[in-house]
Amino acid sequence: xxxxxxxxxxxxxxxxxxxxxxxxxxxxxxxxxxxxxxxxxxxxxxxxxxxxxxxxxxxxxxxxxxxxxxxxxxxxxxxxxxxxxxxxxxxxxxxxxxxxxxxxxxxxxxxxxxxxxxxxxxxxxxxxxxxxxxxxxxxxxxxxxxxxxxxxxxxxxxxxxxxxxxxxxxxxxxxxxxxxxxxxxxxxxxxxxxxxxxxxxxxxxxxxxxxxxxxxxxxxxxxxxxxxxxxxxxxxxxxxxxxxxxxxxxxxxxxxxxxxxxxxxxxxxxxxxxxxxxxxxxxxxxxxxxxxxxxxxxxxxxxxxxxxxxxxxxxxxxxxxxxxxxxxx
Amino acid sequence: xxxxxxxxxxxxxxxxxxxxxxxxxxxxxxxxxxxxxxxxxxxxxxxxxxxxxxxxxxxxxxxxxxxxxxxxxxxxxxxxxxxxxxxxxxxxxxxxxxxxxxxxxxxxxxxxxxxxxxxxxxxxxxxxxxxxxxxxxxxxxxxxxxxxxxxxxxxxxxxxxxxxxxxxxxxxxxxxxxxxxxxxxxxxxxxxxxxxxxxxxxxxxxxxxxxxxxxxxxxxxxxxxx
Numbered sequence: 073x074x075x076x077x078x079x080x081x082x083x084x085x086x087x088x089x090x091x092x093x094x095x096x097x098x099x100x101x102x103x104x105x106x107x108x109x110x111x112x113x114x115x116x117x118x119x120x121x122x123x124x125x126x127x128x129x130x131x132x133x134x135x136x137x138x139x140x141x142x143x144x145x146x147x148x149x150x151x152x153x154x155x156x157x158x159x160x161x162x163x164x165x166x167x168x169x170x171x172x173x174x175x176x177x178x179x180x181x182x183x184x185x186x187x188x189x190x191x192x193x194x195x196x197x198x199x200x201x202x203x204x205x206x207x208x209x210x211x212x213x214x215x216x217x218x219x220x221x222x223x224x225x226x227x228x229x230x231x232x233x234x235x236x237x238x239x240x241x242x243x244x245x246x247x248x249x250x251x252x253x254x255x256x257x258x259x260x261x262x263x264x265x266x267x268x269x270x271x272x273x274x275x276x277x278x279x280x281x282x283x284x285x286x287x288x289x290x291x292x293x294x295x296x297x298x299x300x301x302x303x304x305x306x307x308x309x310x311x312x313x314x315x316x317x318x319x320x321x322x323x324x325x326x327x328x329x330x331x332x333x334x335x336x337x338x339x340x341x342x343x344x345x346x347x348x349x350x351x352x353x354x355x356x357x358x359x360x361x362x363x364x365x366x367x368x369x370x371x372x373x374x375x376x377x378x379x380x381x382x383x384x385x386x387x388x389x390x391x392x393x394x395x396x397x398x399x400x401x
Numbered sequence: 402x403x404x405x406x407x408x409x410x411x412x413x414x415x416x417x418x419x420x421x422x423x424x425x426x427x428x429x430x431x432x433x434x435x436x437x438x439x440x441x442x443x444x445x446x447x448x449x450x451x452x453x454x455x456x457x458x459x460x461x462x463x464x465x466x467x468x469x470x471x472x473x474x475x476x477x478x479x480x481x482x483x484x485x486x487x488x489x490x491x492x493x494x495x496x497x498x499x500x501x502x503x504x505x506x507x508x509x510x511x512x513x514x515x516x517x518x519x520x521x522x523x524x525x526x527x528x529x530x531x532x533x534x535x536x537x538x539x540x541x542x543x544x545x546x547x548x549x550x551x552x553x554x555x556x557x558x559x560x561x562x563x564x565x566x567x568x569x570x571x572x573x574x575x576x577x578x579x580x581x582x583x584x585x586x587x588x589x590x591x592x593x594x595x596x597x598x599x600x601x602x603x604x605x606x607x608x609x610x611x612x613x614x615x616x617x618x619x620x621x622x623x624x625x626x627x
């Protein structure tokens with residue numbers, strides 16, 4: 073396998089990938105189907121912006137956002153059946169149970185931990201310790217500018233946290249579990265070791281003050297862009313969207329079995345952050361995972377960072393293995 | 402025929418038919434994680450031919466199997482997601498002949514089914530834990546944390562003139578008491594945990610019925626040569 077040169081790197085030397093938008097397959101079928109899967113993503117994004125911008129205060133609240141989020145994900149699950157990107161990524165009962173287990177952990181135990189250790193709590197403690205106020209520079213800005221800043225601040229932090237996870241071994245141990253997923257489905261973003269899920273949720277947004285409606289707008293925009301990272305649906309995503317936002321194509325490359333491909337496309341929503349720092353690769357991959365696509369059980373996903381870390385520690389600091397015999401050449 | 406993998410001791414094959422030995426009581430509960438069934442084989446199909454037709458099921462990554470004349474024992478470790486038998490961990494397939502003809506009887510266990518069956522209990526426990534932690538944390542700490550923000554909550558920050566011109570609704574003065582009560586309640590609410598407990602109970606019922614039917618249909622198709 074020769075791979076494709078992208079900048080100074082060879083992508084796809086270890087596992088097949090498709091590089092360049094011109095090589096990514098298009099949606100096939102009648103005119104309605106092609107129209108639907110071309111404009112669905114922008115239509116949802118602009119509808120969400122309009123809804124949350126103009127919704128009366130009695131409707132514009134967190135419970136409405138949660139309800140819309142659940143209904144939207146259920147609809148996208150149906151779309152995975154209608155127009156899958158790859159048959160090999162089809163959602164099975166077992167995959168669905170595994171994914172929902174992690175979604176459930178996020179809504180329960182991780183949420184509970186966040187109440188005590190989450191970044192919002194830590195920042196609130198920091199502000200109160202030093203008797204600081206939140207930075208209120210942004211509350212005077214237009215709502216959409218505030219919403220963009222909320223998302224950008226979070227995404228910029230997440231970009232570096234994610235890139236750090238791919239470059240610093242202790243962080244990689246926690247993140248590697250997420251890279252053992254062998255297919256993309258709508259809830260796969262939730263799959264990972266709880267330590268990583270906690271770390272990736274950290275942000276400095278709590279330092280800044282925003283209008284509540286701006287926060288709701290940010291949540292809706294973030295959902296309308298970020299939800300497609302892990303999805304098994306083929307879209308004819310418009311070029312401007314692919315230039316600005318992370319897509320399932322970008323993220324499938326990031327999850328590829330090819331090592332170099334995984335070291336790209338770190339941003340959660342705004343792929344232009346990767347473009348700025350030279351880590352963006354446009355394309356897609358079907359074969360995902362680690363160790364040739366070995367599927368990890370939930371038990372191993374829970375323990376892997378610790379058992380693997382322990383093994384590494386023993387190798388590095390433990391006694392030399394005297395039983396190991398080096399064969400003579 | 403020897404399988405591609407390590408042999409499994411034949412003595413470990415469980416009873417596939419109800420019997421009166423010490424294990425029969427397990428039949429009362431092992432339906433939770435065990436899928437059993439029997440399929441009548443076409444008249445002219447020998448055991449050798451039947452297992453040859455089922456052979457592709459056991460050549461998936463992570464699968465070990467051992468085949469004798471009339472039975473096949475398998476085990477799977479970390480099967481790939483699209484393995485048609487990915488939910489099963491161990492099992493036995495046996496061909497038995499009686500006056501009615503040849504029958505394939507299968508017995509397969511699934512940790513995934515057991516996990517899904519127990520998941521509702523786990524999430525109910527999570528719900529109880531959340532309630533317990535909420536009681537330990539107490540309402541006092543939340544109120545103390547909020548005191549500092551109270552003054553701010555009373556302030557209504559105006560919209561930017563662009564938003565006013567575009568017709569976005571003005572922010573309301575928050576109803577402090579009602580909101581605080583609600584927030585305090587939601588912070589340690591077990592509702593999500595109970596919703597997921599219900600969801601996993603539903604998923605178990607779906608999986609137990611669906612996976613049973615799917616594997617039966619797949620075996621039938623393969624045996625019919627389809």
